[in-house]
Structures are given as C-alpha cells and as structure tokens.
Amino acid sequence: MTELLSDTGRKTMLEPLFKAGWAMAEGRDAITKTFDFDDFTGAFAFMTRCALWAEKWGHHPEWNNVYNRVQVTLSTHDVGGLSAQDAKLARKMDQLAE
Amino acid sequence: MTELLSDTGRKTMLEPLFKAGWAMAEGRDAITKTFDFDDFTGAFAFMTRCALWAEKWGHHPEWNNVYNRVQVTLSTHDVGGLSAQDAKLARKMDQLAE
Numbered sequence: 001m002t003e004l005l006s007d008t009g010r011k012t013m014l015e016p017l018f019k020a021g022w023a024m025a026e027g028r029d030a031i032t033k034t035f036d037f038d039d040f041t042g043a044f045a046f047m048t049r050c051a052l053w054a055e056k057w058g059h060h061p062e063w064n065n066v067y068n069r070v071q072v073t074l075s076t077h078d079v080g081g082l083s084a085q086d087a088k089l090a091r092k093m094d095q096l097a098e
Numbered sequence: 099m100t101e102l103l104s105d106t107g108r109k110t111m112l113e114p115l116f117k118a119g120w121a122m123a124e125g126r127d128a129i130t131k132t133f134d135f136d137d138f139t140g141a142f143a144f145m146t147r148c149a150l151w152a153e154k155w156g157h158h159p160e161w162n163n164v165y166n167r168v169q170v171t172l173s174t175h176d177v178g179g180l181s182a183q184d185a186k187l188a189r190k191m192d193q194l195a196e
Contacts, residue, residue: 040149040152040153040158041153044146044149044153047145048142048146051138051142054138055138055139060138060164060165061163062162062163062164063162063163064160064161064162064163065159065160065161065162066158066160067158
C-alpha cells in the first residue's frame with residue numbers, strides 16, 4: 001500500500017536525491033528537478049523513456065517541456081504528498097537522463 | 099522569414115483557433131489550449147505525435163502534462179510573439195488530438 005514517506009524514509013530516500021539535484025517543490029510536499037538536454041529531440045527522447053516506466057509502474061510525473069528543457073515534479077496524489085514511489089521514479093529518471 | 103502576425107493575419111488565423119478552444123495566454127503574445135484524454139497513454143501518444151511534427155517543422159510547443167491532461171502554449175521565440183508557425187502548429191495539434 002502506498003503511504004506518505006515517514007521521517008526515516010525521507011532521510012534515506014530523499015537525501016540522496018537532493019545530492020543529485022532534486023529539491024523540494026515550493027509550497028508542496030513534492031520534489032522537483034530540471035533536466036537540460038542538447039535539443040528538443042534529446043528532451044523528448046528522455047520523456048518517452050520516462051513515460052514507459054511511469055506507465056509500467058502506474059505512477060506518473062507532472063512535467064513541463066520547453067525545447068531542450070524538462071522540468072519534473074513528483075508527488076503522490078493518492079496520499080497527498082511524497083511516497084516511496086516518487087523516490088523510485090526520481091532515481092529512474094536520473095538514470096534515464098544519463 | 100518568420101515574422102509577427104499582422105492584424106489581418108491575426109484575424110484570419112487566430113479567430114478559427116479561438117472557436118476551436120484556443121485562447122490568448124495571460125500576459126503574453128501566445129495562444130494556449132488544454133487537451134484532455136482518457137488517461138496518460140492517450141495524453142503521451144498525443145504528445146509523441148505532436149513532437150514529430152514540431153521537430154519536422156522546427157517549431158516546438160511549450161507544454162505541461164499531468165496524467166491525462168496536456169496544456170499547450172504556442173509562441174515564436176525568435177519574433178517575441180505569435181507568428182504563422184504557431185497557427186499552423188495549433189491546427190495540426192487539433193487534428194492530432196481528434
């Protein structure tokens with residue numbers, strides 16, 4: 001069952017993400033990161049790879065794309081904040097962006 | 099050469115788009131529309147089709163996706179506002195969303 005991250009979960013799951021460039025979103029229990037690519041095809045290729053994992057895991061990002069830039073926000077609607085699913089998808093997105 | 103839409107161009111190109119659900123973006127010389135689909139796969143399939151045309155035409159949308167919803171904003175960076183390329187891409191996106 002999906003649940004809000006506990007204090008321990010936040011420490012173990014979020015701190016490595018903060019070191020990797022993720023940050024808390026302003027005014028929300030959500031994490032956000034901006035990914036920059038060489039051009040639109042790079043950005044959209046990244047989004048496509050992420051989309052397949054998001055759909056497979058049933059957990060989808062909020063994201064915005066302008067040309068070579070993709071800004072992602074992750075939060076879990078069902079629990080009204082961050083869950084382990086967000087940390088998992090964030091790690092996957094970092095891996096897919098490499 | 100790409101140039102800002104003239105008054106005549108705005109009348110002929112934008113008015114049909116306004117009838118199709120496009121609107122002027124707040125505080126910018128840009129047009130915006132929100133497209134809703136059944137689910138994430140519908141939304142991302144639409145984005146993928148649009149991405150191929152955008153890349154082919156060298157003219158890219160600003161867009162935001164949250165699950166089944168895609169919010170699009172079109173404007174032409176090079177001219178600092180709306181050009182015929184935005185109207186062309188808007189019409190194509192309407193067609194691809196059908």
